[in-house]
Amino acid sequence: MEVLLNFLIYGLVQSAFLSLVAIGFSLTYGISRLPNFAHGALYILAGFLIWNGLNVWKIGYLPSVILAIVLTALIGYSLYYGIIIRVRGMEVSEVIATFAFSFVVVELLRYFGLFGLSYTLPPFLRGSLEFAGVVLDYQRLIVIISTVALVAFLYFFTHYTKIGLAFRAIAQDEQVAMMLGIDSDKVAALSLAFGSALAALAAAIWIPVSQLASESALEILLYALVVSILGGLGSVTGVIVASLIIGYAQVFTASFIAPHYQMIVALVAIIILLLTKPSGIFGKQKELEERV
Amino acid sequence: MSELRKERIDRPIKARTDDIYALMGYKEISYLLLPRVLPIAVLLILPLIVPNLYYLRVLNIALSFAILAASWDFLANYVGLVSLGHALFFGIGAYTAGAFSAYFDLPIFVTIPLATLIGATISTALIYPTLKVRGVYFSLITLAFPLLLARLIEATDILGGTLGITDVEGFPNPWVESYLLIFSLIVVVFGLRRLLGEDLGIVLRAIKDNDLTVEASGINVNKYRAIAVFISSAIASFVGAYTAHSYMFVGLPYLNLEYSIFPIAATVVGGMSSIAGAAIGAFILVPLSEALREFGTLRIAIYSLLLMLFIAIRPEGIYMFLWRKYHQIERWVKA
Numbered sequence: 001m002e003v004l005l006n007f008l009i010y011g012l013v014q015s016a017f018l019s020l021v022a023i024g025f026s027l028t029y030g031i032s033r034l035p036n037f038a039h040g041a042l043y044i045l046a047g048f049l050i051w052n053g054l055n056v057w058k059i060g061y062l063p064s065v066i067l068a069i070v071l072t073a074l075i076g077y078s079l080y081y082g083i084i085i086r087v088r089g090m091e092v093s094e095v096i097a098t099f100a101f102s103f104v105v106v107e108l109l110r111y112f113g114l115f116g117l118s119y120t121l122p123p124f125l126r127g128s129l130e131f132a133g134v135v136l137d138y139q140r141l142i143v144i145i146s147t148v149a150l151v152a153f154l155y156f157f158t159h160y161t162k163i164g165l166a167f168r169a170i171a172q173d174e175q176v177a178m179m180l181g182i183d184s185d186k187v188a189a190l191s192l193a194f195g196s197a198l199a200a201l202a203a204a205i206w207i208p209v210s211q212l213a214s215e216s217a218l219e220i221l222l223y224a225l226v227v228s229i230l231g232g233l234g235s236v237t238g239v240i241v242a243s244l245i246i247g248y249a250q251v252f253t254a255s256f257i258a259p260h261y262q263m264i265v266a267l268v269a270i271i272i273l274l275l276t277k278p279s280g281i282f283g284k285q286k287e288l289e290e291r292v
Numbered sequence: 293m294s295e296l297r298k299e300r301i302d303r304p305i306k307a308r309t310d311d312i313y314a315l316m317g318y319k320e321i322s323y324l325l326l327p328r329v330l331p332i333a334v335l336l337i338l339p340l341i342v343p344n345l346y347y348l349r350v351l352n353i354a355l356s357f358a359i360l361a362a363s364w365d366f367l368a369n370y371v372g373l374v375s376l377g378h379a380l381f382f383g384i385g386a387y388t389a390g391a392f393s394a395y396f397d398l399p400i401f402v403t404i405p406l407a408t409l410i411g412a413t414i415s416t417a418l419i420y421p422t423l424k425v426r427g428v429y430f431s432l433i434t435l436a437f438p439l440l441l442a443r444l445i446e447a448t449d450i451l452g453g454t455l456g457i458t459d460v461e462g463f464p465n466p467w468v469e470s471y472l473l474i475f476s477l478i479v480v481v482f483g484l485r486r487l488l489g490e491d492l493g494i495v496l497r498a499i500k501d502n503d504l505t506v507e508a509s510g511i512n513v514n515k516y517r518a519i520a521v522f523i524s525s526a527i528a529s530f531v532g533a534y535t536a537h538s539y540m541f542v543g544l545p546y547l548n549l550e551y552s553i554f555p556i557a558a559t560v561v562g563g564m565s566s567i568a569g570a571a572i573g574a575f576i577l578v579p580l581s582e583a584l585r586e587f588g589t590l591r592i593a594i595y596s597l598l599l600m601l602f603i604a605i606r607p608e609g610i611y612m613f614l615w616r617k618y619h620q621i622e623r624w625v626k627a
Contacts, residue, residue: 035428086604091428092374096556097603099376103553103596111590218549222439225432260447267440270433274421 002133007251009131013140015247016147017206019239021220022227023150024198026239029228031167032188034084035095036076039199040221041102046072046200047212048109051119061124069200076196080189088188102217110214119212121204139208146205150198154236167191219263226266230273245269295627306619327618331568332478339470348466352538354578355473356531357554361562361570362480363527364555369565370488371520372500373423377434378528379551380418380441385411385529390457390542400461404533411529416522423517435552442547456543460536469538476534477571480527484567487523496520550592557599563609572610 025039036042046068053064079101087093128137158164169177170187178184202220210216227246231238246266253261302310309320342348360382368374389407392398398406422433446454463469487493495516498506507513536542554577555570562573577595584591602609 035432083600083604087607092368092431093603093607095374095376095428095431096560097600099553100557100596100600100603104593104600107589107593107596111588111593218439222436225435229429229432258447260443263443264440264447267436267443270436271421274425274433 005131006134007248007255009134009136010255011248011251013136013143013247014251015243016144017202018223018227018243018247020143020147020150020202020205021199022224022231022239022243023154023236024195024202025221025224026228026231026236027154027198028191028195030235031171031191032184033091034080034188034192035091035098036192036195037095037099037221038079038102038105039195039224040217040219041105042072042076042196042199043203043220044109044212044214044217045075045105046203047121047207049200050121050204050207051212054121061122065204068204069197072200073193073197077189077193079196080185080192084188084192085185088185102221106214106217120210121207121212123208137209143205143209146201150201151236151240163190167194222263223266226270229270296624297627298622299625300616300620300622302620328482335474335478339467339474345466348470350579350582352470352473353582354575355470355477356535356538357558357578358571358574359473359477359480360528360531360551361555361558361574362477362484362567363524363531365559365564365567365570366484366488366527367520367524368556368559370493370500371496371517371524372503373517373521374428374431375434375552376431376556377437377552378555379438379547379549380434381411381415381525381528382532382535382551383438383441383547384414384525385532386536386542386546387451387457387532388414388529389533390460390536391451393460393537394457400463400537403461404530404537407533407536408526408530411532412522412526415525415529416518419521419525420514420518423514423521438547438549438552442544445544445547452543454544456541456545458541460540460542462540463537473534476530481567481571484523488567492516492519553592553596553599557595559609560599560602560607561595561609563611563613564607566609566611566615569609569611572614576610 021039021043025036028034028036049068049071050064053059053067054061057064059067079098083097083101084094087097123137123139124142125138128135129141130136156164158168166177166182166187167190169180169182170184170191174184177187199220227239227242230246231240231242246269249265249269250262253265305320305323309315309324315321315324338351339348342351360378363381364375364378385407388411389403392403392406393400418437419434422430425433445451451457463472488497495506495511496519499513499516503513506516532546535546554574558573558577559570560573561576562571563569577598581591581595584594
């Protein structure tokens with residue numbers, strides 16, 4: 001009973017983490033078909049900024065988190081206008097450009113000493129609560145709560161605000177949206193900024209329970225990719241369902257087989273999916289046109 | 293005052309040697325031969341004139357990356373399969389050669405061809421399920437493959453696990469080591485360019501442009517994609533096998549992302565869709581990154597930056613620039 005409850009709760013935590021990481025990537029791709037391969041790098045960069053705010057600039061926790069989110073969003077925005085706008089529409093070049101950008105960021109951070117297990121962020125709230133024999137610390141509880149809150153926020157944002165509606169309009173039919181006066185470049189830049197901000201938010205919430213190392217950039221990117229592909233790129237429901245599947249599968253293998261297999265589970269899930277249903281669980285992309 | 297505009301037209305000699313193919317004397321012949329013979333001659337002489345073994349090592353690295361980049365360029369820009377995990381092919385080749393050499397004591401001239409073939413077969417079998425997705429999805433998935441393999445080796449502790457295989461046979465002498473690569477580079481670059489002009493190459497290029505049309509013509513697209521993956525991964529596996537013997541070691545670093553990003557950087561800097569451009573790019577980036585070796589991983593940041601700037605600002609790369617200078621003239625004309 002206790003083992004089962006433990007499994008259920010930590011599986012939920014892992015799933016919440018996965019959707020937190022993937023939602024930014026999926027959102028940017030869903031809105032403007034922009035594969036942001038710098039997602040993991042921006043996550044690490046945001047973690048680095050928060051760490052700096054706390055330990056170097058000493059401006060307090062909440063201000064550093066807000067600063068990191070704003071700066072990361074700005075970086076995403078300027079990445080669009082500086083680099084991506086020149087290769088817009090050529091998906092392969094977009095992938096290579098953002099991937100190269102992510103290498104630049106990660107290797108620069110690594111050069112300035114951000115590797116290994118020596119850096120981490122303190123939890124928002126210390127302490128833990130015990131529920132029927134299962135110990136859950138507050139930070140992991142915050143991960144679950146903030147993921148739920150984020151999904152709710154995104155729903156309201158995309159349905160009831162002007163920018164959110166513009167995002168959805170571009171995602172549904174770019175040409176009609178442009179005829180109605182929505183600037184597709186502006187929306188793409190904003191969506192990239194938004195996705196980057198979500199990466200920063202994920203960093204702020206998750207790094208306190210993991211660690212801050214430039215090596216994890218690739219892992220974060222892969223998790224984002226795996227969850228987004230499994231759920232069907234550009235679908236929020238898909239992201240949540242896919243994170244639940246992969247999250248529970250990972251916790252299952254980690255607790256009953258061996259922790260080494262965590263990443264392998266996620267990657268094998270993708271390959272099985274591709275063999276059976278290439279458009280993802282909730283894929284909105286037209287199969288023939290996009291994947292064949 | 294009339295407005296002037298810059299016009300760029302082919303040199304007359306290009307029209308004669310290229311379109312009409314009227315070779316009249318040594319001028320036309322040497323115009324055709326120069327860009328082909330000169331690089332070959334330079335390559336053949338280079339190992340003889342490098343001052344010491346360190347530079348010979350740099351030359352070997354440049355040569356092997358040039359071959360790797362050529363195989364990436366072939367797959368990405370002629371078949372449209374942009375792999376972000378070329379390290380997979382490279383690593384599989386290296387591990388195959390290393391295992392054959394260390395566990396079965398096979399001589400080096402057996403392990404390298406064997407690793408090339410077996411590596412390509414394994415790679416193609418692994419990649420085959422993902423061939424039905426295309427464009428960005430293929431990139432997303434290939435990115436994961438080298439990591440998956442590395443984790444698998446780490447978790448199951450096969451093939452030396454995290455320590456790697458150390459007793460791999462080395463090359464008998466540095467001349468074999470260098471000239472093997474030089475001849476391979478020449479064969480790969482000219483072979484691939486020739487292949488792309490043949491029927492197979494035409495089908496592959498058509499698949500890149502519009503695979504639905506090719507499928508509508510009754511051609512099995514997946515089969516041809518698999519053939520292309522086989523060719524490309526055979527070349528990459530060969531480089532992997534070579535590198536394994538050259539360092540006398542195989543381990544997890546062979547599946548490092550650096551081996552995936554470097555061919556891309558070399559191809560983009562050198563010029564996409566030309567095969568030769570990829571080699572040129574490698575010959576620019578490898579010495580550069582060697583010069584920056586004292587800065588450690590910062591060299592990856594630097595060539596990633598170059599990659600990003602080139603793809604955004606100069607996507608044609610160096611090869612096309614040279615091609616234009618050689619074949620065309622620019623002049624101002626009245627608009």
